[in-house]
Amino acid sequence: MTGAGPLRLMIVDSHLHCSGNEEPDGILRALDEANIDVAVLLAPMLTASNLMKGAEELRHSNQYLGKLVRGHGDRLVAFAVVDPLDSEAATDLRIAVEKFGLRGLKLVPSGWYPYEESAHRIYECASELKIPILFHSGIFIDGRSGRFCRPVFFEALRDHPSLRVTLAHLGWPWCDEANAVGLIDLIKGVRPHDCQFRFDISFGSPPVYRLEVLKRALAVLGPELLQFGSDRFLPCAGSVLTDAIEDVRKLFCELNLDEVLRRHIMGETAARWLGLKE
Numbered sequence: 114m115t116g117a118g119p120l121r122l123m124i125v126d127s128h129l130h131c132s133g134n135e136e137p138d139g140i141l142r143a144l145d146e147a148n149i150d151v152a153v154l155l156a157p158m159l160t161a162s163n164l165m166k167g168a169e170e171l172r173h174s175n176q177y178l179g180k181l182v183r184g185h186g187d188r189l190v191a192f193a194v195v196d197p198l199d200s201e202a203a204t205d206l207r208i209a210v211e212k213f214g215l216r217g218l219k220l221v222p223s224g225w226y227p228y229e230e231s232a233h234r235i236y237e238c239a240s241e242l243k244i245p246i247l248f249h250s251g252i253f254i255d256g257r258s259g260r261f262c263r264p265v266f267f268e269a270l271r272d273h274p275s276l277r278v279t280l281a282h283l284g285w286p287w288c289d290e291a292n293a294v295g296l297i298d299l300i301k302g303v304r305p306h307d308c309q310f311r312f313d314i315s316f317g318s319p320p321v322y323r324l325e326v327l328k329r330a331l332a333v334l335g336p337e338l339l340q341f342g343s344d345r346f347l348p349c350a351g352s353v354l355t356d357a358i359e360d361v362r363k364l365f366c367e368l369n370l371d372e373v374l375r376r377h378i379m380g381e382t383a384a385r386w387l388g389l390k391e
Contacts, residue, residue, distance in 0.1 A: 122372075123380035125387070126152040126354065128247065128281060128315045128342025131178060133157040135347040137185055144188065146351020147358060150380065151188050151389065153247070154178060154347070155219045156209075158194040168199040175205070179213025190387055192217040192247060197231040198224060203238040210242050217387070221249040222261035228269035236273045243275070245386050250280040251287060251317050264291040270309065277386050278310050281342065282317025288326050292333040305337030311386050314361065314378070315342035327364050336370075336377035340386065 126144075129152045144152055156174040175193045182189040193209035195202040195218070209215040218239055225232060227248070239246055248267060252259035264284035270276055284291030291312060298308040312334065318326045330339055343357035358379075365375055384390035 121148070122376055123384070124149045124151075124341065124358065125380045125383035125389075126343050127279065127313050127340045127383040127386070128155070128344045129153060129354075130155050130159070130344070130346045131157050131174075131181065132159075132346055132348070133174070133177060135181065137181060137189075139348050140181075141185065141188065143347070143349055143351040143354055147354035149354060149358075151190060151384070151387075153190045153192055153217065153342075153383070153387070154182060155192050155247070156194045156215070158219070158221065168196065168201060168205065171195055172205055172208075175209040175215060176213055179209070179215055183214065186214075186216075190217060191215040192219045194219050194221075195235065197229070197235045202231075203234050206235060206238050207242065210244060215244075217245045217247065219247045219249075222266070223253075223257055224261070226261050227266045233269070233272065236270060236276060240273045240275050245277040245279065245388070246270075247279045247281060247313070249282070250284040250291065251282045252285065263287050264294045267310070268294060274309060276309065277388075279313055279340065279386060280310060281313045281315055281344070283312050283314060283326055283330055285317035285322070285326065288318065288329065292330055295334045295338050299334070305335055306385055308338060311338050311340055311382060313340050313342035313383075315344035315357075324364055324367055328368055331368070331370075331374070336374040337382055339378045340383040341379050342383075 126149050131154050156178040171194050178191045182191045193206055193215040195206050250262050250264055264287050270278050280291055295310045341361060343354050345353050345357060
């Protein structure tokens with residue numbers, strides 16, 4: 114159309130935490146202020162100082178999130194949380210998806226390794242439900258041991274090839290290891306959009322490392338396997354989310370990335386992961 118300007122970049126925030134204190138209107142207002150089109154909301158899983166482990170707590174978190182996003186599925190994509198060490202975790206996941214309307218799963222390996230049998234039971238259930246999984250990968254900033262979260266351990270997911278998996282934080286400080294895990298499909302000639310693993314670039318590496326980490330990931334994996342995530346906690350003002358976006362845009366400018374590459378990272382990679390774009 115004559116005189117039309119460039120299309121606005123679609124933004125998907127693929128990593129946004131709920132605390133249990135937010136309201137739908139406040140979330141949507143924050144997204145609007147930050148020009149975010151779609152957000153992945155993670156069921157509350159953290160207390161002020163620790164990871165929730167009680168199965169009943171997590172069940173309530175999933176039910177809470179289902180109520181929170183009801184009627185807003187065009188913009189809010191809800192992810193359940195479960196603890197694979199709990200014997201009822203697979204049942205809880207199925208209830209979260211089929212009864213509460215949640216559309217994905219967040220897993221945080223802590224006290225269990227991604228290759229353990231208990232974890233495979235959850236992967237089997239997620240595969241049957243056809244939902245994507247977001248994993249914490251890399252070190253924890255709260256002092257918990259990150260030994261369960263090395264990227265190479267997630268190779269066990271290849272036993273479930275239909276799963277769509279994202280490793281958060283590019284596995285920092287094991288970023289080269291994360292790149293190696295993601296590279297395998299590409300080496301085999303799999304098209305990027307059909308690869309099993311994706312990686313979010315949410316806060317992980319400290320600022321002094323971030324430019325080099327992103328530069329290497331782009332060189333090895335390409336933008337089709339990288340996606341934006343703020344890793345912020347709700348409730349928050351839109352300016353908090355905007356700050357996360359601006360941090361990434363500064364890196365894009367330093368790397369001189371063109372609009373096509375930015376479009377993949379800021380929205381298109383995550384949209385495909387979520388099944389929003391084929």
